[in-house]
Amino acid sequence: MKRQFLLLLLLCFAVAAPLATAQTAEDSPLSGEAAVAVSPAPGPVSNIQLKDTDNDHGHSVTLSWEISPDDGAGLNNVIGYEIHRALSPEGPFVKRAGVPAGSHSHVDVGSKEESSPDYMKDYIDYYYKIRTITADSAVNAESTVAGPIQSYGQWFNTGRVPVLIFVACFLALTLYFINRAKGGADLYVRPLAGIGAVDEAIGRATEMGKPILYVLGLGTAADIATIASYTILGRVAKKVAEYQTGLIVPCYDPIVMTVAQETVKASYADAGRPDSYKEDMVYFVTQSQFAYVAAVNGTMLRDLPATNIYMGKFYAESLILAETGALAGSIQIAGTDEIAQIPFFVVACDYTLIGEELYAASAYLGREPLLLGSLKAQDYAKAGVILIALVGFILLNFGVDGFKEFFFVSN
Amino acid sequence: MKRKIPVIITSLVGTVLILSVFFPPAERMGEDFSIFFDIIAVFAFFLGGGNLVRIHGNKIYKKARDWGFSAVTLAGFFLMLAAGLFKIANPGGIAADVTAQGSLFQMLYDWIFNPLGASMYALLAFYVASASYRAFRAKNKEATILLIAAFIILLGRTPLGVYATAWIPEQFSLMQIPNLAIWIMTAPNLAGQRAIMIGIALGVISMSLRLILGVERTYLGTDNE
Structure with a gap:
């Protein structure tokens, strides 16, 4: 009886042991990691370009780079990039932002408030490196350190020159018609x-x-x-x-x-x-x-x-x-x-x-003549806009893009 | 003097705000002026509350016509004010957030204020129907065009519009009602909207210049300086 019982016990163990092993292998992340091969690291980004951000009040640096060869191609395991900044090439580097895969550029904007922990001082050297990240946090690739770069403010926003020209013309028109109105000219304004x-x-x-x-x-x-x-x-x-x-x-x-x-x-x-x-x-x-x-x-x-x-x-x-x-x-x-x-x-x-x-x-x-003068200027400006739109329409249809480029306004 | 100082302040602030668009160093000043406005706005809330109590209090005191509505208004005002200030029935006590679940303030907001607001908003559906009925009567040429355009757009946004013209061959797909609806919205409608937007932009610049130059002073009640 005792012998039969021992045999039964051995049989049960023989059946249960492989099942238990399989269960353990599935449940334990440690065993899982051991079982799965470590995925290869992606290639780092290259050709990092740094420049002070144009047309701003400072406290900002613009980065651009060539994406990792494994971003959308190769190993195709890149999920994004982390931007890290330091005050010296040796570090310590602090993460500033994360951007999704496929991104080629990023504007690192710091605070202009000295009291803010995010304060970004102008006219000091900054160094950047970009970490290419994958779904596995342990697998990533760091670029070489780029820099130094300094942020500083500009006095004039060149991206808004067309707006300035338009406002200046409009102001001149307004002043002209106000002066005419002051001089007693009879200005016709359409009835409302x-x-x-x-x-x-x-x-x-x-x-x-x-x-x-x-x-x-x-x-x-x-x-x-x-x-x-x-x-x-x-x-x-x-x-x-x-x-x-x-x-x-x-x-x-x-x-x-x-x-x-x-x-x-x-x-x-x-x-x-x-x-x-x-x-x-x-x-x-x-x-x-x-x-x-x-x-x-x-x-x-x-x-x-x-x-x-x-x-x-x-x-x-x-x-x-x-x-x-x-x-x-x-x-x-x-x-x-x-x-x-x-x-x-x-x-x-x-x-x-x-x-x-x-x-x-x-x-x-x-x-009042003064107010009517400004209305008249508004009407002339509207006529000007219609004319510009017509000229633009014709030139674009003839393949002349330069006219459109002139009116491009950046932030 | 009473009117000169506001005009000078308007001109100064307006000029700085214009400059801040073109000269980045002036951005900071522009932001500061906006903060000044916010500070003034905080004090204005007291003015608003004070005015509300005074106007409705007077109506109740004088038993003016419809004074009952004023009584309801003031009761609601003071109940909300007390519930918020003293955090009545707030589960976390006086130190907890006023909007904590279970607080009287939050309950008043969730169960009275919000449903009343939603009811008012819901009225819009009925008003759209009655306004559409009036607008889409084909009284003249323009109204007829409006009616046809509206009919196509309404039909184009429903499954019926898709089924009704699905038989039209692909080379004439623009004639399918959903595509026609999209074309009306993106071509003639958008063109009209842009024309109005350009006009508005010019109007804003013109109005701003009038204010900055001190030509427009009517908001100060200035016909006689």
């Missing part, structure tokens, strides 16, 4: 239907005894569209003060509200009716987009303004506002420089100022 309708809309509100709702949009006080909107608000408020109509200006941004309050107050004073100005005409609502829409829609439906004017920066709320205004039966005039919102306003409003017309509106409303 939307702006022409403002007076009519204010008159309608006066007749109906209902207020005018002026929405400055969701822009901040730093947005040009909002600044343009202030100028229109100033004109509208002055008319409103003259006609003694009500004005409601709900604001999305506290700074915009503060400026709008001053603008309306000054317009009332200009109209000779400072006593008619009320503090609650211009008020802050909220800085939440849809909560603001809910509040303004509520005002539209409760107060039923005769006219709604939307001027400034608008986003998804544009159609919700304009459709509610249309349902409330108000005359609506809108203007925005947000291209995606223009169609919504065109559909839902009676008059729409498209893009640049918003900026032209204040000059057009005021009819």
Whole structure:
């Protein structure tokens, strides 16, 4: 019995032992590594070129290199490159960035703040090396050390010369037409239907005894569209003060509200009716987009303004506002420089100022010669752009690329 | 003087910001001016909150028309403010993050503020439908062209558009509705958009120059210096 038991035990061991060995070989990473041959190291990158980054304020070096022969070819085991930097060729090297396989260049940008740990001082020597990495962290290849290189800032961004020329020409045109306007020249400016309708809309509100709702949009006080909107608000408020109509200006941004309050107050004073100005005409609502829409829609439906004017920066709320205004039966005039919102306003409003017309509106409303002069310059610049586009179109079709190259702007 | 100083500041800051585009050493000053704006913006939040309380407080005090809405506004404002400032029911106590899961602030945000905002946004779908109905009525030549273009684009973005014109041979593939929709979006539509963009860019430059040169002062309420 004992002998039989021992035989059975031996048999079990004989069967179980190979299985157990196989299990161990699969589970243990150590055994696995021992079983798999170490993959060969890829070739390192070569011909590393270093230069100070062009047209910047310093604190930056641009690297370029020829990729590893095993990047996309050969062993095809390269997954990326690590950029390492040191203050001496001996090191210590610090990893600065990682770039994917196939990359030929990298811009190493350091901080310009001395207090920052990433601060990159100008006018000192830096050395770089590039490590070619594979999926196996133990297998990589280091390039030779390249350098020294120094970073430094440039005084002028040569990549933006075409923009400077254009701005200079535009400035000269503006000054020329302003001077002409000062000299008493009669400058014709094309009529803007939307702006022409403002007076009519204010008159309608006066007749109906209902207020005018002026929405400055969701822009901040730093947005040009909002600044343009202030100028229109100033004109509208002055008319409103003259006609003694009500004005409601709900604001999305506290700074915009503060400026709008001053603008309306000054317009009332200009109209000779400072006593008619009320503090609650211009008020802050909220800085939440849809909560603001809910509040303004509520005002539209409760107060039923005769006219709604939307001027400034608008986003998804544009159609919700304009459709509610249309349902409330108000005359609506809108203007925005947000291209995606223009169609919504065109559909839902009676008059729409498209893009640049918003900026032209204040000059057009005021009819001041100085402002009209700048509008005239804008029209001439537009004609210039059309001409350049036509010439470019023709030359490109005849295979002349030089003209296009002249307008290339780099960062 | 009251109006000269803002004009001088505007001209100075505007000039520096323009120079910072072309002269890298001036970039730093441009960034500093932007930081000044952020600092002022922080103080403006107090102005906004103060204005909100004053306007709605007055309405409630005077029992003005619709003063009930003002009461709801102020109740919501103070409840959110208290929940955030005192971290009411915050699981981690006063030292933990105000947006920690389970805090009253986060619950108010997740279960009241967010659904209300989403509801307002959802209204957009209905407004798009009603606006489209009005816009796409073929009242004249232009509206008819708009209607046809919109119909092709809408159809081109649906499986029906693909199936309806799949039989058109490959050499006339532009006539397949999805391809036609892509062409409308990338050729006439994009050309129109670019024209508007160029106009806007010129308008921005012109407006900026007017502000920098001090020609445009209407935002200061200056008709009479």
